[in-house]
Amino acid sequence: MNSVHPDIKEILMEIISLGFHPNLMAASGAMALSVYEEAIKNKKGEYLLIVEGSIPTKSGKYCEIGEKDGKGIPMGEWVTRLAIRQKR
Numbered sequence: 001m002n003s004v005h006p007d008i009k010e011i012l013m014e015i016i017s018l019g020f021h022p023n024l025m026a027a028s029g030a031m032a033l034s035v036y037e038e039a040i041k042n043k044k045g046e047y048l049l050i051v052e053g054s055i056p057t058k059s060g061k062y063c064e065i066g067e068k069d070g071k072g073i074p075m076g077e078w079v080t081r082l083a084i085r086q087k088r
Helices: 008-015 029-042 075-083
Strands: 064-068 071-074
Touching (some): 029 064, 071 075
């Protein structure tokens, strides 16, 4: 995000298609999480999954990203679901 040339605007608008980034995307809540669901269901092998930082694994209640049926979804679950849909 601190790039000078190309700058962040050029990177995001002309070089890559950034589907999900919690700090850069305008959508939030269910609309933001629909990007994950769409990738899992319909985009196998068409995206690059980049995980920034560590994935908490000791307990399922740390680092929840959204919720389903009133229950938080741990980051590790999203990463697992997205990673197995990558082209091998």
